[in-house]
Amino acid sequence: MIYTDQLNRKIEVFEAPKRIISLVPSQTELLVTLGLEDAIVGITKFCVHPKWLRKEKTIVGGTKKVNYDKIRKLNPDIILCNKEENTKEIVENLEKEYAVHVSDIFSVEDATNMIQQYGEIFKMENEVNKLVSKIEAEQRLFKKQVANNPKKKVGYFIWKDPWIAVGANTFIDHLLELNNFENVFASKNRYPEVSLEEINALGEQDLILLSSEPFPFSEKHILEIQKINQRAKVLLVDGEYFSWYGSRLADAFSYFKTLHKQNIR
Known part of the structure; x- marks a missing residue:
């Protein structure tokens, strides 16, 4: 299946990824919320939520510098990045070997679009729809x-x-x-x-x-x-x-x- 990330990059994912590396703390927390904790194999040292995760998953570096050898040993199906959090160099190096999804967030709408993309990629549409509906409802109420x-x-x-x-x-x-x-x-x-x-x-x-x-x-x-x-x-x-x-x-x-x-x- 071909997906388009938020930089309009095409990424190919053959089935719901079973081995995920997240290089973005807020997106790591999102994966856990969606019930994908067991599929996470690698995170950054800044992925502080939930608190126990860094004790259970392999830390592959920070958001600006990663250990490519550690990543290769984890053999991920997909790596999750963000344009602001991670460097262009990291994305370009990783995409030579792996499917790399890059988010680009400037608004709540961008965030919910990213969450919906995850729902499609990880086959978690029901969980994602519930989460997005809650975020949008809370936003509408608060604005009023x-x-x-x-x-x-x-x-x-x-x-x-x-x-x-x-x-x-x-x-x-x-x-x-x-x-x-x-x-x-x-x-x-x-x-x-x-x-x-x-x-x-x-x-x-x-x-x-x-x-x-x-x-x-x-x-x-x-x-x-x-x-x-x-x-x-x-x-x-x-x-x-x-x-x-x-x-x-x-x-x-x-x-x-x-x-x-x-x-x-």
């Missing part, structure tokens, strides 16, 4: 709940020293928009480095969101950024709900609802 909220200007940070924010053309920016937030760095592309002057320019009605990943922001960093800007409200947020685009989306909108209710006025 926040539609009349005052629009907040938001700076979302993923790193410090240098301070790196989230700009346009990212999945996180899309989720900020769904939260009825105005991304103050939307005029910048992808993940821009932001100056201290730009952070200081945020006003008292604005929010500064510090993500739990990839940089592990904590309470001490709230104090650090408040020394730069004493006007904006600073919050720690769970970065997995803002950036993971697999089955975690089914719970993301409940998290966003709690975030608004408890912290955003």
